[in-house]
Amino acid sequence: xxxxxxxxxxxxxxxxxxxxxxxxxxxxxNAKVLIIGAGGLGCPVGLYLAAAGVGTIGVADADxxxxxxxxxQIAHSTADxxxxxxxxxxxxxxxxxxxxxxxxxxxxxxxxxxxxxxxxYDFIVDxxxxxxxxxxxxxxxxxxxxxxxxxxxxxxxxxxMTYIPGQGPCYRCVFKDMPPKDAIPTCRQAGVIGAMAxxxxxxxxMETVKFITGTGKLLVGELLTYDGINQSFRKxxxxxxxxxxAICGEHxxxxxxxxYEQPACELKL
Amino acid sequence: MAxxxxxxxKIDITNLVxxxxxxxTKVVLDELDEGQILxxxxxxxxxxxxxxxxxxxxxxxxLSLNENDDGTFTLFVEKVGD
Numbered sequence: 001x002x003x004x005x006x007x008x009x010x011x012x013x014x015x016x017x018x019x020x021x022x023x024x025x026x027x028x029x030n031a032k033v034l035i036i037g038a039g040g041l042g043c044p045v046g047l048y049l050a051a052a053g054v055g056t057i058g059v060a061d062a063d064x065x066x067x068x069x070x071x072x073q074i075a076h077s078t079a080d081x082x083x084x085x086x087x088x089x090x091x092x093x094x095x096x097x098x099x100x101x102x103x104x105x106x107x108x109x110x111x112x113x114x115x116x117x118x119x120x121y122d123f124i125v126d127x128x129x130x131x132x133x134x135x136x137x138x139x140x141x142x143x144x145x146x147x148x149x150x151x152x153x154x155x156x157x158x159x160x161m162t163y164i165p166g167q168g169p170c171y172r173c174v175f176k177d178m179p180p181k182d183a184i185p186t187c188r189q190a191g192v193i194g195a196m197a198x199x200x201x202x203x204x205x206m207e208t209v210k211f212i213t214g215t216g217k218l219l220v221g222e223l224l225t226y227d228g229i230n231q232s233f234r235k236x237x238x239x240x241x242x243x244x245x246a247i248c249g250e251h252x253x254x255x256x257x258x259x260y261e262q263p264a265c266e267l268k269l
Numbered sequence: 270m271a272x273x274x275x276x277x278x279k280i281d282i283t284n285l286v287x288x289x290x291x292x293x294t295k296v297v298l299d300e301l302d303e304g305q306i307l308x309x310x311x312x313x314x315x316x317x318x319x320x321x322x323x324x325x326x327x328x329x330x331x332l333s334l335n336e337n338d339d340g341t342f343t344l345f346v347e348k349v350g351d
Contacts, residue, residue: 002300003296008289008292008293008296009289009292012288012289012292015292015295015296016288016291016292016295018326018327021295021299022295022296022299022300023299
């Protein structure tokens with residue numbers, strides 16, 4: 001498939017890059033990425049991947065747009081309040097680039113549906129806001145041998161890492177298990193600065209584009225943290241899997257997925 | 270002599286402006302195999318200053334660059350690398 005004249009112009013700033021070129025752009029157009037969560041992280045990821053011409057993008061989220069989302073979830077607008085987030089994000093993405101096919105999954109992702117869902121995609125982006133789903137995404141991606149980008153944001157802090165099967169530790173190698181129930185403040189109590197979603201989500205989009213085009217070095221075996229108060233990034237080297245991880249170790253104790261109890265702030269009040 | 274170089278592919282970018290001159294050249298060059306030769310017809314001024322230089326920066330081999338009677342230039346470049 002050759003790039004047409006409109007595509008050559010649209011993606012010219014990619015094509016000019018030695019590391020991407022027309023070949024890399026074609027890889028992007030042929031790629032399939034699934035974004036789980038159409039909120040703070042999922043919005044910038046979706047917009048940048050659509051702009052980049054990632055050919056097929058899946059978006060999964062069960063929620064509808066709420067007024068309190070608009071401070072950080074930049075693909076949704078005031079007129080979208082009440083609309084399913086996946087629909088609102090899809091419309092924003094398609095408005096940027098009609099080259100892109102957006103598949104929407106307006107449902108909760110759980111142990112019963114996640115494996116079949118991720119199977120169709122090359123790369124998964126975790127844009128969720130709770131530990132239960134983060135562990136579920138990790139375990140499902142390990143089982144299905146899918147690479148994924150993890151990220152989390154809270155207050156003025158953000159972090160991300162990338163898992164590539166067989167190349168480095170998984171999320172569970174690093175964080176072991178769900179934190180005790182009241183150890184981490186809930187999102188509603190703690191707050192988050194809106195631009196944090198943009199910073200970390202954009203970094204996830206960067207990891208995704210680099211993975212697809214085979215460019216540079218990914219955050220495999222490294223956790224990148226960002227502190228917005230001090231404007232400082234830190235890269236933490238992660239130990240490789242010690243073989244004892246409950247999901248990606250030599251003798252995994254987790255052999256089937258289960259749904260963890262959602263922390264209180266995730267409950268519908 | 271430049272006239273004796275046999276090109277595998279030929280493009281005319283005299284209707285384009287920067288940066289699309291180099292973008293188009295790159296797109297066509299990407300389709301070629303290592304060692305194949307692309308012939309490019311380009312305008313004087315900015316294109317003739319920038320396109321050969323950008324090609325060299327990406328590691329390709331500029332074989333010749335000659336001015337034509339009509340003021341355009343003809344560039345032969347050999348693809349280096351994948």
